[in-house]
Amino acid sequence: MSYVDDVIELVVKQNPSEPEFHQAVKEVLESLRVVIEENEEEFKKNALLERLVNPERQLKFRVPWVDDNGQVQVNTGYRVQFNSAIGPYKGGLRFHPSVNVGIIKFLGFEQIFKNSLTGLPIGGGKGGSDFDPKGKSDREIMAFCQSFMTELCKYIGADTDVPAGDIGVGGREIGFLYGQYKRIKGLSEGVLTGKALSYGGSLTRTEATGYGLLYFTDEMLKNNDIDIKDKTIVVSGAGNVAIYAIEKAQQLGGKPVTCSDSTGWIYDPEGIDVELLKEVKEVKRARLTEYARERPSAEYHEGKGVWSIKCDIALPCATQNELDLEDAKILVENGVLAVAEGANMPTTIEATEYFQANDVLFGPGKASNAGGVATSALEMAQNSQRLSWTFEEVDSKLQNIMQNIFHNIDDAAKAYGLDKNYVAGANIAGFEKVVDAMNAQGIV
Numbered sequence: 001m002s003y004v005d006d007v008i009e010l011v012v013k014q015n016p017s018e019p020e021f022h023q024a025v026k027e028v029l030e031s032l033r034v035v036i037e038e039n040e041e042e043f044k045k046n047a048l049l050e051r052l053v054n055p056e057r058q059l060k061f062r063v064p065w066v067d068d069n070g071q072v073q074v075n076t077g078y079r080v081q082f083n084s085a086i087g088p089y090k091g092g093l094r095f096h097p098s099v100n101v102g103i104i105k106f107l108g109f110e111q112i113f114k115n116s117l118t119g120l121p122i123g124g125g126k127g128g129s130d131f132d133p134k135g136k137s138d139r140e141i142m143a144f145c146q147s148f149m150t151e152l153c154k155y156i157g158a159d160t161d162v163p164a165g166d167i168g169v170g171g172r173e174i175g176f177l178y179g180q181y182k183r184i185k186g187l188s189e190g191v192l193t194g195k196a197l198s199y200g201g202s203l204t205r206t207e208a209t210g211y212g213l214l215y216f217t218d219e220m221l222k223n224n225d226i227d228i229k230d231k232t233i234v235v236s237g238a239g240n241v242a243i244y245a246i247e248k249a250q251q252l253g254g255k256p257v258t259c260s261d262s263t264g265w266i267y268d269p270e271g272i273d274v275e276l277l278k279e280v281k282e283v284k285r286a287r288l289t290e291y292a293r294e295r296p297s298a299e300y301h302e303g304k305g306v307w308s309i310k311c312d313i314a315l316p317c318a319t320q321n322e323l324d325l326e327d328a329k330i331l332v333e334n335g336v337l338a339v340a341e342g343a344n345m346p347t348t349i350e351a352t353e354y355f356q357a358n359d360v361l362f363g364p365g366k367a368s369n370a371g372g373v374a375t376s377a378l379e380m381a382q383n384s385q386r387l388s389w390t391f392e393e394v395d396s397k398l399q400n401i402m403q404n405i406f407h408n409i410d411d412a413a414k415a416y417g418l419d420k421n422y423v424a425g426a427n428i429a430g431f432e433k434v435v436d437a438m439n440a441q442g443i444v
C-alpha cells in the first residue's frame with residue numbers, strides 16, 4: 001500500500017463514526033497522490049500527512065443555558081483548531097442539531113486548504129454546537145451564545161483563533177458572542193469576524209461568500225469561453241451564501257430560478273426576486289412558503305428537488321452532500337455546463353467524479369466559496385489597523401482574490417497534467433503552501 005492509502009486507512013481507524021471527515025480527507029489525499037508520490041520517502045519520514053490529518057487541538061465543552069420556561073438546557077460546543085502553519089486558526093461556527101465532532105473536523109480540515117488558497121495569513125479551524133437556533137426567542141439565543149462564549153473565550157483571540165459565522169450563525173449571534181467575549185476579557189479586538197459595521201465589521205462581509213462564488217464562477221466560465229449572461233442558474237439554499245450568490249448572478253446577467261430551505265424549494269421561472277427572498281429569510285426568518293405566497297410566478301415544492309430543473313449552471317449553497325450521483329445524472333442529462341460549490345462539500349465524491357467524466361466544469365468549495373473567509377481576513381486587517389475600508393475597496397480586493405484563486409488552481413492542475421481538474425488544482429495549490437510553512441517551522 002502507498003503512503004496515501006496508509007494514511008486514509010489510519011484516519012478511518014482513528015476517527016470511527018466520522019464519515020464526513022473520512023470523505024473530506026479521502027477527497028484531498030486522493031488528489032495529492034501525484035504530489036506525494038514525487039517525494040514519498042521525505043513526506044513519510046516527516047510524517048507530514050499524519051500531522052496534517054490530526055488537529056493541533058480539539059475542544060469539546062458543555063454549554064448550559066436557561067430557556068424561556070426557566071428550564072435548564074445543555075448543548076455540546078466544539079472548536080477544532082486544525083492547523084496554524086499559515087496564521088491564526090480561522091473558520092466559522094455552525095449551530096445546527098446535526099453538528100457533531102466529525103462534521104466540525106471535516107469543515108476544519110477543508111478550511112486549512114481554503115484559507116491557504118486565499119493567499120492571506122490564516123490557518124484552519126472550525127467550531128459550533130448541536131444547538132438549534134430555529135424557533136428560539138432572541139433572549140434564548142443570547143443566553144446560549146453567552147454560555148458558549150464563556151467557555152470558548154479561554155482558547156481564542158485576535159492572534160490565536162478568530163471564529164466567524166456559518167450555518168445558523170449570522171450577525172445576531174456574532175453580536176451576542178462578541179459582547180460576551182469583550183465583557184469577560186475586557187478586550188475590543190478582532191476576535192470574531194462577521195461583526196456589524198457599528199463595532200468593527202467590514203463592508204462586503206455579508207455579501208462576500210455569495211459574491212465571491214460568482215466572481216470565481218464567472219472567471220472559470222470566461223476561461224472556458226462561456227458567457228454567464230442569460231444562463232439559467234439553479235441555486236440551493238436560502239441563507240447567507242445562496243441569497244448573495246443569487247444577487248451577484250443577476251448583476252452579472254444570469255438568471256437564477258430556484259432556491260431551497262430545509263423543508264422545501266422554490267422554482268420561479270421569472271427569476272428569483274432577491275429582495276423578497278431577503279425579506280422572507282433575513283428579516284422575518286420565515287419558511288419559503290411565505291415567498292411563494294407573495295410571488296405569483298413561483299412554485300413551492302416540499303422536500304428536495306432543485307437539481308431536477310433544467311439549467312446551464314448549478315450552485316449548491318445549502319449543506320454537505322446535498323447533491324448526489326442521481327442528481328448529477330439528471331443535471332448532466334439536462335445539459336449543465338458548470339457546477340460551483342457555495343456550500344462546503346455539498347457534492348458527493350461520486351457525483352463530482354461523474355461531472356468531471358462528463359466534461360462539466362467543476363469548482364470545488366474550498367476554492368469557489370473562499371470569498372467569505374478571505375473577506376474575514378480583510379476584516380481582521382481593518383481591525384488591526386483601526387480603519388474601515390469602503391465597500392468598493394473591499395469588493396475589488398475580493399474580486400481580485402477570487403480571480404487569483406481560479407488562476408492558481410488552474411495552473412496547479414496544469415503543472416501536473418490535470419488540465420481543467422480544478423478539484424486536484426485546489427487541493428494541490430492549497431497543500432503546497434501549507435507544507436512549505438509546516439516544513440519551515442520544524443517538527444511541530
Ligand SMILES: NC(=O)C1=CN([C@@H]2O[C@H](COP(=O)(O)OP(=O)(O)OC[C@H]3O[C@@H](n4cnc5c(N)ncnc54)[C@H](OP(=O)(O)O)[C@@H]3O)[C@@H](O)[C@H]2O)C=CC1
Nearest residue numbers: 166167168209237238239240241261262318319343344372
Ligand atoms: N456564511 C459563510 O460565509 C460561508 C458559508 N459556507 C457554507 O455555505 C453553506 C451555507 O451556509 P450559510 O448560507 O452561511 O448558512 P445559513 O444558515 O445562512 O443558510 C443555510 C441554508 O441552507 C439550508 N439548509 C441547512 N441545512 C440544511 C439541510 N440539512 N438540508 C437542507 N437545507 C439545509 C437552510 O435552510 P433553513 O432556512 O430551513 O435553515 C438555509 O436556507 C454551508 O455549507 C456553509 O458551511 C462556506 C463558506 C463561507
Ligand SMILES: O=C(O)CCC(=O)C(=O)O
Nearest residue numbers: 090091092164372373376
Ligand atoms: O469567515 C470565516 O472565518 C468563516 C468562513 C467559513 O466558515 C467557511 O469558509 O466555511
